Amino acid sequence: MNWQISQIEISSFKAFKYIHLDLGDSSLLTLDGPNGYGKTSIFDAIELLLTGQIKRIHDLFSTLMTKNKTNYDDNLFWNTRSGTKDLSIKIEFVDGARKLVLARYAPAKTFSTKTNNRADKFKHFKLYELPDFSSSDYSTNNARDNQYLEEVFGVNFRENFSFLNYLEQGQNRLLHTRVDERKDALGNLFNISDIATEVESCKSILTKLTKFIGDDERKVDEENLKKECSLLRDMIQADLGSIEFKKLSTIEVGPGWDHENPFPTYSVEVHRLYIDTVQKISTLVPMKATIHNRIHNEAIETDIEKNKESFRSLVQFGVDLFKLTELENTKKELDQLEKANSIIKRGANVITLEEAQSLPGWSVGRLEWFEEKIKERNNLQIKNTTNDNVAAELTHLKKQLIEEHAKLYPNDQRCPLCDKDWTTHNLMLNAVDERARKISESLSADGKTLVTLITSMTEELATIDIHVQSLIVTHSIAFNRALHEELIKIKVRLPAIIQLAEELKYKGIQTKDTFSDNDEVIAERLERLSASLRARKIVETEALPDDWKAVINTAFKELQDFYAIDLQDLKNKKQYIAIKANEAQSARLQKCLEDLRKIERENEAALRAKDKFSRLRTTLEKAEQSYANQTISEIELIFHIYSGRLIQNYQRGLGLFIESKEGKQLRFLTAEKSDHDAVMSMSSGQVSALSLAFFLSLNKVYARVPLILIDDPSQSLDEVNVASLTDLLRCELKHCQLIVSSHEEDISSYMRYRFTRAGLSTISLNMQRLSKEVS
Incomplete structure (x- = not known):
């Protein structure tokens, strides 16, 4: 396949808001201009599209940044100077009349998710195959996975891209890898990855088999089985006869x-x-x-x-345990009498018909008389003025006060109204009566009638009050308040306690004690x-x-x-257990013998398998070494020629060699015999030339896609090295499309001149000028 790049379009990627590169059918493209104008960004864009990652940035991230941080506010690859535009990289490839347009695309909204902004995460840059270069149809139908690149450009193309098609700025990192790890890094290139995988599988299986054979737990199990077999052989007895099973338990x-x-x-x-x-x-x-x-x-x-609590209640109340109903009835009657007492104390001036009817102790016909008096009082109260009502009430209250005062202090000479000392009690009473007379004279005729009426009603209530007080005294004597309160506390448990008392009585235990607290x-x-x-x-x-x-x-x-149960049943049960134990011992012995034989068979099978895998591993390692030696020999002569042409006069001889150490290493040697790698004795310019020679040798032998990308090869090379590189490229690799960057205009011009003289088309793009045009 001869795919070559004809056009590149980059939007919102790294240094570029937008840039379009038209390569046409040129064999050499030089990217010129000072550092910082996006030459390396062009190579990054091509690498991201063709491999799905930028290896240089991925490795730098793992070296410089912390592993634990996942969220980043900004994205290293997204250019936001032109606004929130989608990121896209589009390249058109041509192979004769065939065309192929591939693109990487990430919508702007992708970068609002902070986890997508880690610099070592590239999965959100999706691959697409577009119908033509002008298309922007990033739909699901045009989406492709990275495996599609292998189908187009060959197996392991993405893994080998950094070895065969792209040499980064500076030097090949492979040269600074340990000599025994270089071959592993080139595993896909040498096509020994599958063999190496099989070797690792053999090692893993051998490790597991060794662990299985030497497993301490299995050894303990085997030893325990042997001991148990020996013990069971000693325990098994001759025929113990037979006994029919009889179930004794009842659960x-x-x-x-x-x-x-x-x-x-x-x-x-x-x-x-x-x-x-x-x-x-x-x-x-x-x-x-x-x-x-x-x-x-x-x-x-x-x-x-x-029944501890119930017994306590039982002995506390004794024979009074059954008096709750009687006490509650007495309590109810006392409450009614207290209510009647309260009504009487309020006085005849405010008593109502309903209240009068609720009072006990009326003589025959007196309730009807009192009801008539209440009606007369109500009518008089309506007729009287407010002052008359007040005066009448004051007269009534004075009389009531004097009566009550006489009960408490029968011989007191001081007035209960004004506290004046009247020398004798009779003089004080006369003074009160005289004052009442003067107030009564000041009232109207209705007011005087009202006073007389209330006085007669009060006298009637006094008779009722005597009866009520007598009943209160009688009932209070019969009512044991403490007993009632304690019975109320156990009212819920009382039926159970009474039942318990009946049971004790049935057993001949009863008490004659009364309540005690x-x-x-x-x-x-x-x-x-x-x-x-x-x-x-x-x-x-x-x-x-x-x-x-x-x-x-x-x-x-x-x-x-x-x-x-009787003893004979239990003797038979012992005999039955002995018989069944003997049978179980025989069965257990057979099981132990089977398990022991199984462990022994497994150990034997594991030893045989270990021997087979050991031989297979040895065979695979020899095949790997043989193939690696053969593969290295394919590039050794070309590398010797290329390194001689690029390094020129080297104090240790012209041209370098490759040594494989039985396929286990990859070491560069000079003409002089040395145990050290040649890289250790070279200047930076010579190492750069060695890096180019090895890269171009690999491309010459193994590359399937005729594309070479070299980022600033003149950085550490002198004029002689640059001239040798130019001649090598235009003569040995003229079938390839070359994309080379340089910050030195004269070197870029020299390379284009030499290619033009060889009849190869060239094109130069000045990145500084292009950046000004697109901005």
């Missing part, structure tokens, strides 16, 4: 020792546990009476502990009750094992089921 999921097949897999520990459990049950069978007594005694203690008295009563209950215990004559209850509960659902 839903029976214990293992009571299964028809107690040993799915034999275990010495399980066998011992089964025998111990059956023996424990056998020990308990003769102690059934003692167990019965223990259960009875524990039930009493459980009952005492469980004294804690010491209650504690003493509670202790007496507990002692009465404990007196019902049965004396135990035998000591039971500590785990007797657990032994029974793990096998029997009810205690009666245990009582039904």
Whole structure:
């Protein structure tokens, strides 16, 4: 294939807002101009399109930047000076009449995602094949993956691009790689990558086989199986006869020792546990009476502990436990009497018909009379003026006050209204009456009538009040407030406590105590009750094992089921377990022997496989060395010629050689014998010439695409080296399209002159001038 570049268009990439390069069918393109005007950016754009990455920047990022940071605000490749335009690189290739337009494209919105701005991330630069160079149809139909480049330009084209088609500015990085790593770096070029992969696979498999054979856990398993086989052989007994299976346990999921097949897999520990459990049950069978007594005694203690609070309430209230209903009725009557007392105290001036009707103790016909008086009072109150009402009320209040004062202080001479000392109590009463008379005289006729009416009503209420107070005293004597409050607190639990009292009475335990709120008295009563209950215990004559209850509960659902077991059943169970254990031991022995044979077979197979893979690895390594030697020999003569022409007079002889060290290394040698690599004894200019010679030798022998990109080859070369390079390019590699950059105008002109003299077309692009034109 003879694909060559005819046009390049770059938009919003690195230094360029937009640039278009028309190469036509030229054999040599020189990119001229000072540093900083985008010569290297042109090479970066071509490399990004053809390989999907810029290797130089990728390697620099891993060297200079931290690994952990993922988000970057700016993108190294996106030119934003012309606004937020999409990034695109477009190249047209021609091969005779055939044309191929490839492009890399990334929309501007891609760079708003900060993770896409890491300089070593290139996956968002998508590859497209366009129908023509003027097209911008970056649709899914035109999208291609990087593997498409391999289909167009050949297998491993992207991996070998930096070795065969592009020499970066400065020197070939391969020369500064360790001599035993150079061959691995050129693995794809030498077509030994597949062999190297197979060798690594062999190494990995051999490592796994070695680890498998020497695995400590497998060795321990093997040793344990051998010991177990020996132990089982000693344990297996002769024919033990047969016993029919009989289930003894009654719980839903029976214990293992009571299964028809107690040993799915034999275990010495399980066998011992089964025998111990059956023996424990056998020990308990003769102690059934003692167990019965223990259960009875524990039930009493459980009952005492469980009902502790109820027992406390029971002894606190005693025979008063049943008085809650009676007390609540008394409390209800007292509340009604207190309400009546409150109504009476409010006085005849404000009492209503409903309130009067609710009062107890009316004599025959007096309630009807009082109701009529309330109606008359209401009518008079409506007729009277506000002052009359106030005066009438004051008269009533004075009278009521004097009556109450007389009850408390019957001989007091001081006025309860103004605190004046009247010398004697009678003089004080006379003074109050005189004052009341004067107020009454000042009232109107209706007001006087109202005062008289209220006075008669108050006298009637006084009779009712005497009756109410008498009832309050009677009921208060019968009402035990403390008892009532305590009964209310246990009202929810009261039915259960009463039930408990009935049960105790049935057992012959009852109390005649009455209610007490004294804690010491209650504690003493509670202790007496507990002692009465404990007196019902049965004396135990035998000591039971500590785990007797657990032994029974793990096998029997009810205690009666245990009582039904006899010793002969348990003896038969032991014999049955022994028979089944013998059968399981035989089966386990066979399983152990099979597992042991399996481990031995696996070890033997692993040793055979290890031997085969060791021989395969040796064969592959020899083949790799042989092929590497053969491959190196293909470029050795050309490299010797090219290095001699480029380096010219070298103090250690004309031309360099390549040594492979049995295919394990790649070392450059001078004519003089030395154990050191030639690079170590060269100046920077000579190393640059060596780099060019090796690069061009590889291109001459292996390149499938006739394209050579060299970024500023004259940077470290003198005039003689440049002249030799120019002649080598135009004579040996004239079939290739060359793109060369230089910051020295005279060198660029010289190269174009020599190519033109050889009948090859050339073109020169001044990057400084182009940058001014597009800006």
